[in-house]
Amino acid sequence: MTFKKTLLLAALLAPTLFAHAHEYDAGELHIEHPWSRAMPPSAPTAAAYFVVHNKGSEADRLLSATSPHADKVELHEHVHANGLMKMQEVQDVEIPAGGEVRFEPMGYHVMLLELQQQAKDGERFALTLNFENSGPVEVEVAVQSEAPGGVGGHGNGRGDHQH
Template sequence: MTLTKSLLLTTLLTCAWGVSAQEYQAGDLHIEHPWSREMPTNAPTAAAYFVVHNQGTSADRLLGADTPAAGKAELHEHVHKDGLMKMQQVQAVDIPAGGEAAFASMGYHVMLFNLTQQLRDGERFPLTLHFEKAGDVKVEVAVQKEAPAEHKHEQQN
């Protein structure tokens, strides 16, 4: 392979990786790869997932979210209670100083109700995250058929 072809291939792979791995910075908060799974045509709900890393020395809290892609967005978590897995709404999610909060399948997630249209693989939609200290942070959520590679192990646990 010539040097030119090698450089072109490296550039294309870097661009493709950049498209799939979105990251956002808001003060000390680093938000990694917001994504949602493609849902069946008649599904009225979906969920958004991401990881918030707090690189600062003081905690912050995610207070809520909203998006034009859904009539309502709520913070939810899965909990194991009385031998069953249940989903419940939470009012806020703490992001500890120097720590992280993972929004993943079977854990915290942003539940999207009354979708305005079917979320299709390859599309993106805006989501605004409301933090107590960092304020509003706008991200783009990538719709995917499958969980990203870094999230697949979380689903198997």
């Protein structure tokens, strides 16, 4: 294959390789692949998931989130209570120094309530994450019909949950 053909092939394939992966940096924080599951058009809520890595030597804290996509946005977690799983709102989520926090099905997540309209598979919507030290970080949430590989599937033993 000639160099020009190889270069053309690489240019054509590059967008598909990066279609689902997107990352954001804010100070010492690295936010990995914000995503949401595609839901039926009539569903009144959605959830956003991502991973926050703290590369710094001090903890940070996710205080809140906002989105033009929803009238109300809350930080939630799933907890075991009396043998049942239940979802509850949390005031903030600590991102430990040198650590990470996964916002994933059956764990922490950002709950979008009173949606303007349900996003479809392949679309993206804006979400602003408000951190105590790193300040506001605007990300784009990729809407997907399936969870990214290894997240919320049968392989992690945690199952999957839809809102």
